[in-house]
Amino acid sequence: MSISENINFFKQTLPANVSLVAVSKFHPVNDLMEAYKAGQRIFGESRAQELVQKKQALPNDIEWHFIGQLQSNKVKDIAPFIHTIHSIDSLKLIEEVEKQAAKHDRTIRILLEIHIAQEETKAGFSPGECRDLLSSLSPENYPHVQFGGLMTMATNTDDTEQIRKEFRMLKSLYDDLKRTYLTDPHFNVLSMGMSSDYEIAISEGSNMIRVGSTIFGIRE
Numbered sequence: 001m002s003i004s005e006n007i008n009f010f011k012q013t014l015p016a017n018v019s020l021v022a023v024s025k026f027h028p029v030n031d032l033m034e035a036y037k038a039g040q041r042i043f044g045e046s047r048a049q050e051l052v053q054k055k056q057a058l059p060n061d062i063e064w065h066f067i068g069q070l071q072s073n074k075v076k077d078i079a080p081f082i083h084t085i086h087s088i089d090s091l092k093l094i095e096e097v098e099k100q101a102a103k104h105d106r107t108i109r110i111l112l113e114i115h116i117a118q119e120e121t122k123a124g125f126s127p128g129e130c131r132d133l134l135s136s137l138s139p140e141n142y143p144h145v146q147f148g149g150l151m152t153m154a155t156n157t158d159d160t161e162q163i164r165k166e167f168r169m170l171k172s173l174y175d176d177l178k179r180t181y182l183t184d185p186h187f188n189v190l191s192m193g194m195s196s197d198y199e200i201a202i203s204e205g206s207n208m209i210r211v212g213s214t215i216f217g218i219r220e
């Protein structure tokens, strides 16, 4: 299947409330252009430098999402144009996004990354750390940051029940935070599900999936 056929497949099959982030990391600009021509407008990248180069080479109406681990000294490079950062895992990063977004008089949407997978290597707040952070922080103190939702990656396993359990846990945390700390209606994104597990994620309440290899093929 070609890239445009893959984009069309998702357009035809995804529920209307689920957004597709086309994860284009390590793929050449031509591949992104093919997806763009098929109608895709949201792209996700995981490295600041690669993202800046692709942004310059591609049409202006693309909504760019940052999904990789983000060093705070790289925030300034993407702040002029980034729409959403999925991988916010520290207060320091939130403060830096506020500072850099303010310089450009922009609002940047952030998703708090939650670590629920069994692998130690994955980043993010534990659910408890996330609650602690939100109980001690006032979103009004960050006028250029829009607290948009949560993001997670499930354990990399063939055990679909384990994956389902993790997504279910994240959905319940999301619902709880929405009732308690983040009652603003802009807190409305639950980013979970990748090529191997997006169907499970959607059935557990995801409304934003991040799909790379199923669209663009295996990364080199």
Ligand SMILES: *Cc1c(COP(=O)(O)O)cnc(C)c1O
Pocket: 023, 025, 046, 067, 068, 153, 194, 195, 196, 210, 211, 212, 213, 214
């Ligand atoms: C690479 C990546 C994806 C996409 O993974 P695929 O398995 O290629 O769909 C999604 N989310 C994050 C955070 C990633 O780093």
